[in-house]
Amino acid sequence: xxxxxxxLEAENTAQQIVQDCGFTALPICPFEIARRHDIHVEAKxxxxxxxxxxxxxxxxxxxxxxxxxxxxxxxxxxTVAHELGHYFLPGHPERxxxxxDGLHESRSGFIxxxxxxxxxxxxxxxxxxxVHQFREAVDYAGNGFAAIERLARQCQTSITATAIRYTTFxxxxxxxxxxxxxQIDYCFMSDCIRDLRGLTWIKKGxxxxxxxxxxxxxxxxxxxxxxxxxxxxxxxxWFDGAPxxxxxxxxxxxxxxxxxxxxxFTDEIIGDDDANDDD
Amino acid sequence: xxxxxxxxxxxxxxxRRSPSFDNLKRLADxxxxxxxxxxxxxxxxxxxxxxxxxxxxxFGQMSAEDQDDIAKFAAILAEKxxxxxxGT
Numbered sequence: 001x002x003x004x005x006x007x008l009e010a011e012n013t014a015q016q017i018v019q020d021c022g023f024t025a026l027p028i029c030p031f032e033i034a035r036r037h038d039i040h041v042e043a044k045x046x047x048x049x050x051x052x053x054x055x056x057x058x059x060x061x062x063x064x065x066x067x068x069x070x071x072x073x074x075x076x077x078x079t080v081a082h083e084l085g086h087y088f089l090p091g092h093p094e095r096x097x098x099x100x101d102g103l104h105e106s107r108s109g110f111i112x113x114x115x116x117x118x119x120x121x122x123x124x125x126x127x128x129x130x131v132h133q134f135r136e137a138v139d140y141a142g143n144g145f146a147a148i149e150r151l152a153r154q155c156q157t158s159i160t161a162t163a164i165r166y167t168t169f170x171x172x173x174x175x176x177x178x179x180x181x182x183q184i185d186y187c188f189m190s191d192c193i194r195d196l197r198g199l200t201w202i203k204k205g206x207x208x209x210x211x212x213x214x215x216x217x218x219x220x221x222x223x224x225x226x227x228x229x230x231x232x233x234x235x236x237x238w239f240d241g242a243p244x245x246x247x248x249x250x251x252x253x254x255x256x257x258x259x260x261x262x263x264x265f266t267d268e269i270i271g272d273d274d275a276n277d278d279d
Numbered sequence: 280x281x282x283x284x285x286x287x288x289x290x291x292x293x294x295r296r297s298p299s300f301d302n303l304k305r306l307a308d309x310x311x312x313x314x315x316x317x318x319x320x321x322x323x324x325x326x327x328x329x330x331x332x333x334x335x336x337x338f339g340q341m342s343a344e345d346q347d348d349i350a351k352f353a354a355i356l357a358e359k360x361x362x363x364x365x366g367t
Binding site: 013037040042044045046048050051054055056057058059060061062063065086087088089090091092093094 | 363
């Protein structure tokens with residue numbers, strides 16, 4: 001199955017569950033969904049790093065165990081929603097447990113190489129931030145990092161997961177970049193930036209440009225203590241071939257996750273009429 | 280049956296559509312059989328699930344703490360499964 005189809009399947013499955021459970025407003029509670037489906041959910045007893053969560057089946061009985069080593073309510077809810085993805089998504093039983101094993105474990109991190117894990121991540125995001133409710137919330141959220149924070153509070157999701165989902169639904173020019181040290185881990189862009197002609201997309205492993213994020217990462221305590229900084233940059237500092245437009249560069253340390261989140265956004269209209277004509 | 284259209288069950292049987300765990304659980308509960316029976320991993324419809332030594336994928340690569348935690352959680356679920364089977 002292509003990545004696009006897998007995402008569509010995850011989105012549709014999550015939307016159906018939200019609807020079946022009668023949720024009409026944010027936040028969506030994954031614990032309540034599990035309870036309604038008779039899935040036993042418990043926290044791991046140890047707070048040491050390790051498996052972030054797992055789905056277990058014994059006979060016809062299912063359970064989800066989640067870790068507490070990352071002290072973040074949004075992370076915990078995402079972990080439970082991710083394991084619910086393995087439970088609700090078609091085709092996961094035979095691909096996760098081909099030999100009849102009864103346990104599937106997941107490790108934390110936002111980008112997995114395993115297509116099933118990526119689909120479960122996408123499901124979790126779509127479940128906690130469902131299309132209709134989230135789109136409406138985005139319309140009233142404003143822009144930049146303040147909008148992402150407001151949405152994260154509404155959805156009770158982590159800043160990172162919310163920021164990634166936000167780029168899918170906003171009409172504004174927004175890019176979300178996660179970095180560690182001097183390197184970029186990944187980047188998500190709103191359609192408004194993706195559609196810019198001649199722009200070179202950022203790749204994993206690319207070096208951070210000179211600027212606020214790079215200076216911020218130079219001091220590890222900024223990340224540990226979840227400090228934040230507001231600055232400005234030019235879009236072409238980050239993306240080769242991009243128009244020379246001033247962007248806001250909001251930077252925040254992600255605490256025990258050990259990474260930095262950067263949100264680039266602008267109030268200016270960017271792009272050109274020719275690009276729009278292509279639509 | 281179990282909230283499925285007959286065509287959906289036919290698609291599961293023919294392999295044209297893959298079920299989710301939720302689909303399997305609803306079918307198994309409706310038919311009073313085990314999920315393993317539906318998956319063709321058991322020939323007797325009502326015996327218990329997979330035996331302990333087959334349970335844990337990648338078990339050996341986990342930390343001792345995670346192994347211990349998983350064993351405890353398996354015991355909780357096994358007890359819950361037993362009660363479900365007994366109807367208690």
